[in-house]
Amino acid sequence: MNRLRALYDRLILPHPVVVLTVFGLLLGLAAVKFGEFRLDASAESLVLEDDRSLEQYRKVHRRFTTSDDFLIVTYTPKRELFSEQGLDHLRALRDELQALDAVGSTNSILNVPLLHSPDLTLDTVDSEIKTIDADNVPPETAREALLNNPLYPNLLISEDAKTTAIQVNLPTPERYFELLQQRNELRDKVAGGKASDAERAQLETVRQTFIDYTGKLGQERDATIATVRTILDRYRDQAEIHLGGVPMIVSDMIRFIQNDLSTFGFGVLAFLLLTLAIIFRQWRWVLIxxxxCGFTVWLMVGFLGWAQWPVTVISANFIALLLIMTLSLTIHLIVRYREFQHDEPEADPKDSLRKTVMAMIKPCFYMAVTTIVAFGSLTFSGIRPVIDFGWMMTLGLTVAFLITFIIFPALLRILPPPLDKSVLSNRIPFTDVFASFTERFGKTVLVGSAAIAILCAVGVSKLTVENSFIDYFKSSTEIHQGMITIDNRLGGTTPLDIVITDEKPPENATTDSDPFASGCDPFAEDCGGEEEYRDTWYTYQKMQKLEKVHNYLDSLPETGKVLSITSTLDILALINQGERLDALELAFVPAAVPDDLQDVLLTPYISEEHDQARFSVRILETMPELRRQALLDRIHSHLTNELDYDEDQVLFAGMTVMYNNMLQSLFDSQIKTIGAVFLAIMAMFLLLFRSFKMALIGIAPNLIAAGSVLGLMGWLGIPLDMMTITVAAITVGIAVDDTIHYLHRFKTEFAKDGDYLATMHRCHRSIGRAMFYTSLTIIAGFSILVLSNFIPTIYFGLFTGFAMFMALLGALTLLPRLIVMVKPFGPGASA
Structure with a gap:
């Protein structure tokens, strides 16, 4: 401590202008990279650490020539859709969308092939299939043809034919996938320790190129989506129109993050200014x-720009949190400084400042370390955005501590605050009411705390992790409205791909592709045996088995539209005068389907090159009983047990899988993070107070604070999600600050007279007031999060504010009651 005092006396307190000048240069350096600060709401930012589901998702889509890179425009005209006027209006909208440079193509009821010609057969399919665009098809005939086609109902048209959809394809350039593959290959080499120095350098170059390229693509896509919205607005007077699709959701998520950053940043700043003005009523105690707070955020934004570290949906709150945490540290210094002013009004401001810094640096250091540990524990979660959030806040709190104990004293040396009436007043602070209550109703405090603990435990047992992605957004947002329309009328929102790999033939099996090679009559019989191992999917037995899979998936209440090769065979059966294709006709399906329909009817569902068949399933997100993990387990069990596919033949991919993987990790993550936090806090208490008894006393109110928020979520039926998983760990990290300050001050004050009750009252009148101010500031600051359009952010703000209230209540009642009861500092003078 003497060395630290000497450091302040030599460098910081005598030379505040020099300190601030050097710091100004650092701020300028950070500002250079403000332009590199970026936001990311891509699928890659929302997956588990080392989760291969994203890679599988991309591989499946490239292998089957499909993509989720499209917008969906739902269109419900106010008048009849299938009329000349109704179709002309839809065509005009489609043409405007298709004319955009970024749009590769569009799919709608106007250009998809119809099956209505009486002359249509398997032999004439190439010439007789018509479209509304290219042929003079009467609207009513087109309506019936679309509704009778297995592909289109609940996909491009609702079953009542009142709602249709335009699929606006936004193809991702091949350059993106080339850079992605190059980056991933180099990254795997580096991670495996097999990369040379040249490859390590190349990784940095490729990584930067990929970031720049994706940033450019993102800007172009945002501009395209904005233009699409402008076009749609011109047609809303004649139809109910909603926009959906993965690119739109990503774009809107980024827009929400940007709004949250600005809203929370300025909103929290306004709350802080108001709080400081009300509490201290001096402009210096508002400005400094x-x-x-501003310097902390400035440096972190600059650092994230230098490090090319994107902010995600989860870490978007880091600005609000840093503002609040920095203010919490400074308020403790302000209150202590004013106490020294009260005790020694004639003292030199420099001496009061030195005493303040020396008195507060130790408890504030432990406070910062425990909060850093709380946020650092999030790195155990396994969820990429949560891990990033933990590291960002760990660095940010380190910066906040350094600024508080370097820049705050330097500013205060230049702008020493004068004495005022509130400083010199001897009025007992209102926080002493808590001390009086604890003294008079000590048993009530203990019984009440035990009752709350029991309620918390029951509530925690009710926690779940199942929630719908649609519930993340307010009902007023276009994402929410679009999802409801797509779910209810167009076959479901969240994609799930089920890929089945063909069984490898035994070494002694024949693979004769000639359907007449055996004595079996393929026209009349199911030619199993040898045919089973023929090197093609288009055999009678394999297609029968795939049809069973399709029918099972279609029968599930959680699924909407299901598409597979069975859908294609149903279409071909219609063309074939309602007759199912026999074994010989199946063998010639690839040749019978015209080239311009291959990408619609075959390649999305069968990959002969990779011996795989794909089922495209849409999950109904609005279904209240949706349980993703149970659904996936049920499907997997049916395919492996009932349909006899091997474990390694079945693969699940898609957004549903990635989202489910993240949800299922939440319980495990919660246990890891909370466990890590409490172990670290116990270690801090043992190090600080050298007493296991003190460590247990200090943990008690924090357990109740963390348990209260999780228990309340359980009782209210609010599931854990990407944001609320962090609340408990953060709450403990922040709430323990009050515990550390109170115990440290109690130890100091107790040494004066050895009277537990008198010490409790003095602590409530001094550090208790600072605790109340900081908690009030944090609660007020977090309340601004209710302005977000992202529901988990709203929950995060409300539950963290509630947890801080419970932490303050515990620190001012249960904590002193336990200290008075257990007497950890010795028997005391009263003994």
């Missing part, structure tokens, strides 16, 4: 803490 505000500058410290």
């Amino acid at each position: 803490p505000t500058l410290c």
